[in-house]
Amino acid sequence: MATTMYFIGTDHHRDEPDQLLPWFFQNLDPGMQDQKKFIFDGPGSKPMTRSFSDLFTFKNRDKPVKMGKLGSGTTLGQGWESNVTAAIAALRQHANHGSNERINLIGHSRGAVTCHMVAHRIKKEFRDFRVRIFAIDPVPGGERDFASDIGDFKTIPSNVLEYCQILMENHSEVFFGVLGPKRLKFESPGNTNYRTLAMPGKHGSCVKTMFQEYPESQISCALLSDWLVDGGVTCNYRLRSMQIAEVYAIIWRKRRDIKFTTPSTSSKAKLGGLFVFGLPAGVLLGLVTGSPTFGGAIMTAPIMTLTSSFWKNDRSSDVPNSQRGQPFYINRHHETALLLQPEWVEFLNAAQSNSQQRLNSAVRDLAKALPNTYDALREMSAGAGTTNAPKFW
Numbered sequence: 001m002a003t004t005m006y007f008i009g010t011d012h013h014r015d016e017p018d019q020l021l022p023w024f025f026q027n028l029d030p031g032m033q034d035q036k037k038f039i040f041d042g043p044g045s046k047p048m049t050r051s052f053s054d055l056f057t058f059k060n061r062d063k064p065v066k067m068g069k070l071g072s073g074t075t076l077g078q079g080w081e082s083n084v085t086a087a088i089a090a091l092r093q094h095a096n097h098g099s100n101e102r103i104n105l106i107g108h109s110r111g112a113v114t115c116h117m118v119a120h121r122i123k124k125e126f127r128d129f130r131v132r133i134f135a136i137d138p139v140p141g142g143e144r145d146f147a148s149d150i151g152d153f154k155t156i157p158s159n160v161l162e163y164c165q166i167l168m169e170n171h172s173e174v175f176f177g178v179l180g181p182k183r184l185k186f187e188s189p190g191n192t193n194y195r196t197l198a199m200p201g202k203h204g205s206c207v208k209t210m211f212q213e214y215p216e217s218q219i220s221c222a223l224l225s226d227w228l229v230d231g232g233v234t235c236n237y238r239l240r241s242m243q244i245a246e247v248y249a250i251i252w253r254k255r256r257d258i259k260f261t262t263p264s265t266s267s268k269a270k271l272g273g274l275f276v277f278g279l280p281a282g283v284l285l286g287l288v289t290g291s292p293t294f295g296g297a298i299m300t301a302p303i304m305t306l307t308s309s310f311w312k313n314d315r316s317s318d319v320p321n322s323q324r325g326q327p328f329y330i331n332r333h334h335e336t337a338l339l340l341q342p343e344w345v346e347f348l349n350a351a352q353s354n355s356q357q358r359l360n361s362a363v364r365d366l367a368k369a370l371p372n373t374y375d376a377l378r379e380m381s382a383g384a385g386t387t388n389a390p391k392f393w
Contacts, residue, residue, distance in 0.1 A: 002232035008042040009109030043079035112138035120151030158188035198321035248334040249372035
């Protein structure tokens with residue numbers, strides 16, 4: 001038995017058809033809604049906010065004010081605590097108390113960090129529950145956006161048995177420092193199976209439903225489906241290893257075309273020059289929105305400074321990738337998918353043999369079995385600009 005909860009990222013909500021998590025929730029997760037599967041709108045999204053005019057009424061008093069891009073939900077993540085409260089209330093009502101039920105927590109951006117906080121609350125209240133987390137590019141914003149006595153947002157509690165994350169390599173904007181291996185801590189490292197996967201693209205590239213435009217989202221969808229199956233949820237969206245290899249070939253071409261061949265480096269300098277009226281722009285923004293967390297940072301929270309690690313956002317350092325610098329493999333997942341294809345293995349072996357006939361045959365078989373991979377290899381070879389082009393092309 002498993003309960004699954006989806007936490008959408010900042011500024012997005014469940015009624016957006018182009019967002020992967022709401023679409024997956026509605027179309028691929030077979031669980032009964034509001035009993036075994038639940039979805040929570042992202043901080044700053046319209047369902048979680050009240051209009052500015054509501055300041056002068058008694059409407060929606062439990063929601064933060066929406067003020068365009070200055071909204072405290074968008075800028076500071078306000079609203080995540082109400083999602084934690086709602087998630088715990090749902091578990092109190094619907095989960096199998098006293099059992100070792102599996103709780104699958106899925107989130108993107110601040111929604112992923114919210115999963116950490118829900119796990120902390122579950123540990124305090126449901127000690128027998130086994131928690132699993134699937135986090136897509138977990139970004140808290142600032143150091144104090146998730147400051148709470150619930151627990152440390154950078155620490156994965158010991159009740160989390162499995163933590164899987166996808167980290168995007170090419171998002172350089174400030175405020176987007178990611179919670180990867182360098183920042184995450186584990187209460188019980190030996191108890192939590194931790195896996196991470198680097199993926200080329202921007203912060204939201206892995207949570208789109210337009211797979212033709214965002215092939216990296218198709219990989220994300222397949223990984224999520226497999227992960228849920230392992231967690232006791234029957235999902236029918238599966239990609240075979242051959243299909244995964246072919247999608248990665250499309251990602252390779254996209255990465256080349258938009259020049260995402262290297263990860264983004266530190267964006268600290270972008271923020272360092274932003275001052276208004278003699279104040280750092282971030283501090284002024286907190287004063288404008290009236291947030292005690294941000295606005296009070298000038299006196300009470302010295303860690304909210306321009307040197308805070310979450311403002312720097314150095315993806316080249318924060319997102320590990322064992323295949324970085326390798327000309328063809330996107331990541332270890334891509335390499336593994338290819339090595340499961342006999343045509344690819346034969347091509348590698350034939351390329352090292354002394355037989356031109358064997359190599360020509362291997363290339364023909366590769367073109368039939370893995371056409372996208374074959375085309376990408378041809379383009380990589382042509383892009384090398386050598387006069388000694390491989391004979392098998």
